[in-house]
Amino acid sequence: MTESRTPVISVRNMAKNYGELKVLRKIDIDIYKGEVVSVIGPSGSGKSTFLRCLNYLEELTSGEIVIHDQTLKGIDEDKRHKKQNDKAAREIRKNVGMVFQQFNLWPHKTVLENVTECPVQVKKVNKEDAKAKAMELLKKVGMDGKANAYPTQLSGGQQQRVAIARTLAMEPEVILFDEPTSALDPEFVGEVLNVMKDLAEAGMTMIVVTHEMGFAAEVSDRVCFMDGGYVIEDGTPEEVFKNPKSERAKQFFSKILNV
Amino acid sequence: MSFFDEFIHVAEIALPLLLQGLGATAAISVLSIIIAMILGSAVGYMCLSANKAVELIARAFIKIFRCTPFMVQVYLAYYGLPALGLNVSAFSTGVIILGLYTAAYTAVILESGVSAIPKGQFEAAYAMGMSRFSTMVRIIFPQTLKIIVPSLTGQFVQTVKDSSILSIITVAEMTMMTKEAIGITFSPLFVYICAGVLYWALNLVIEFASKGIEKHNNRVAI
Numbered sequence: 001m002t003e004s005r006t007p008v009i010s011v012r013n014m015a016k017n018y019g020e021l022k023v024l025r026k027i028d029i030d031i032y033k034g035e036v037v038s039v040i041g042p043s044g045s046g047k048s049t050f051l052r053c054l055n056y057l058e059e060l061t062s063g064e065i066v067i068h069d070q071t072l073k074g075i076d077e078d079k080r081h082k083k084q085n086d087k088a089a090r091e092i093r094k095n096v097g098m099v100f101q102q103f104n105l106w107p108h109k110t111v112l113e114n115v116t117e118c119p120v121q122v123k124k125v126n127k128e129d130a131k132a133k134a135m136e137l138l139k140k141v142g143m144d145g146k147a148n149a150y151p152t153q154l155s156g157g158q159q160q161r162v163a164i165a166r167t168l169a170m171e172p173e174v175i176l177f178d179e180p181t182s183a184l185d186p187e188f189v190g191e192v193l194n195v196m197k198d199l200a201e202a203g204m205t206m207i208v209v210t211h212e213m214g215f216a217a218e219v220s221d222r223v224c225f226m227d228g229g230y231v232i233e234d235g236t237p238e239e240v241f242k243n244p245k246s247e248r249a250k251q252f253f254s255k256i257l258n259v
Numbered sequence: 260m261s262f263f264d265e266f267i268h269v270a271e272i273a274l275p276l277l278l279q280g281l282g283a284t285a286a287i288s289v290l291s292i293i294i295a296m297i298l299g300s301a302v303g304y305m306c307l308s309a310n311k312a313v314e315l316i317a318r319a320f321i322k323i324f325r326c327t328p329f330m331v332q333v334y335l336a337y338y339g340l341p342a343l344g345l346n347v348s349a350f351s352t353g354v355i356i357l358g359l360y361t362a363a364y365t366a367v368i369l370e371s372g373v374s375a376i377p378k379g380q381f382e383a384a385y386a387m388g389m390s391r392f393s394t395m396v397r398i399i400f401p402q403t404l405k406i407i408v409p410s411l412t413g414q415f416v417q418t419v420k421d422s423s424i425l426s427i428i429t430v431a432e433m434t435m436m437t438k439e440a441i442g443i444t445f446s447p448l449f450v451y452i453c454a455g456v457l458y459w460a461l462n463l464v465i466e467f468a469s470k471g472i473e474k475h476n477n478r479v480a481i
């Protein structure tokens with residue numbers, strides 16, 4: 001990691017409160033192009049909240065996030081930031097995709113329609129081109145055979161692979177994954193992780209909140225350990241898993257390794 | 260004259276008048292329902308706005324029309340619109356007020372449909388760059404149909420029935436024409452039987468249409 005490169009995502013001094021509850025206290029992090037960053041940590045430590053702030057599904061309380069030349073700012077400092085944030089978010093969401101724990105496919109649309117919906121509606125790609133592209137992506141995730149099925153007819157693993165194809169259809173620069181395999185039966189976890197591995201190898205920039213320590217160790221360039229609203233470990237998988245600096249990380253690992 | 264002969268006799272005189280009224284009732288109902296769907300959607304959408312002022316206006320609209328008797332609203336419109344310098348016919352006044360009244364209920368039904376859709380459905384659309392408006396129209400609304408079509412049907416059947424109240428402001432709809440037919444035949448029982456059957460028939464059309472939409476929904480959204 002050479003310091004001279006400009007980050008794709010730059011988070012400065014970010015804090016997020018829900019009323020009195022301080023979920024994120026002070027987050028500073030840079031994400032560079034092509035990096036795969038795993039975010040791990042105990043339940044309730046703010047991992048999802050952190051991810052959801054990046055594409056403005058949550059408003060940040062203070063600090064800022066810079067993605068490309070767009071900036072999201074904390075609304076506690078100035079209420080006017082809200083309007084600017086709404087505008088910045090529209091641009092940011094063109095470059096930042098998200099894959100959810102619960103897949104969130106649209107049940108009234110077929111697999112193919114799920115994938116073509118946003119390229120056609122948001123990017124104004126013509127329908128035929130969007131379809132061709134969608135079929136290509138579905139093939140990539142091994143779901144081209146189910147293009148005309150409805151989401152409820154698919155297994156969780158299949159739904160998640162379609163959700164990944166849907167996100168890829170917008171050609172994002174970064175994809176945020178929030179526990180993409182946590183809602184899956186164990187037998188389907190592998191197929192989704194494999195798709196993610198392929199993406200990582202193809203150079204996609206990814207931030208992955210996960211409980212899959214194997215995936216974090218094997219695939220990611222960086223692992224961030226969050227607790228109490230801070231990122232308290234940030235390094236290569238080697239550094240973080242083998243030689244955690246903090247007591248809390250050591251405890252966390254000893255707990256999950258004992259299970 | 261037998262009971263049956265008498266009924267036929269009354270019906271022969273009353274039916275032309277009633278059918279004339281039925282035409283007006285159908286027209287009033289259809290126009291009111293169209294107003295209610297357009298305005299109700301707008302008000303329902305405003306209820307979900309992030310802008311508190313917009314939401315407040317929508318909620319006030321709903322409260323006003325749901326918490327006062329329809330008959331009072333009808334009289335207010337009948338005497339109020341001319342006082343505001345708007346000289347509209349009784350028919351138009353009736354359509355407007357019944358449209359507004361039904362819109363308030365439609366908005367509530369739409370809002371409850373939207374609130375039944377999981378948050379993740381919105382978030383997936385927002386995260387992909389969709390605007391609030393297209394998310395509502397293309398992603399959320401189609402999913403609410405299953406939930407709201409039965410309630411909307413009930414509401415629109417109610418609208419047909421409520422249109423009878425417009426007879427108090429001289430709209431020549433079916434209830435008004437019923438009274439006129441009674442004036443000629445002096446046979447309220449038989450004339451009201453005819454009117455009841457015709458109202459029922461009109462509402463069967465609405466229920467039939469609704470069943471068609473439900474069937475279509477079930478085929479599309481599995």
Ligand SMILES: Nc1ncnc2c1ncn2[C@@H]1O[C@H](COP(=O)(O)OP(=O)(O)OP(=O)(O)O)[C@@H](O)[C@H]1O
Nearest residue numbers: 018021023041042043044045046047048049050179
């Ligand atoms: N919309 C909300 N309103 C109020 N509190 C919230 C909201 N969303 C999350 N929280 C709280 O914020 C804290 C952090 O939640 P978050 O979902 O970010 O944790 P997490 O690290 O993703 O946990 P998990 O591993 O269980 O998914 C929790 O205490 C949670 O209860």
Ligand SMILES: [Mg+2]
Nearest residue numbers: 047048049179
């Ligand atoms: Mg979470």
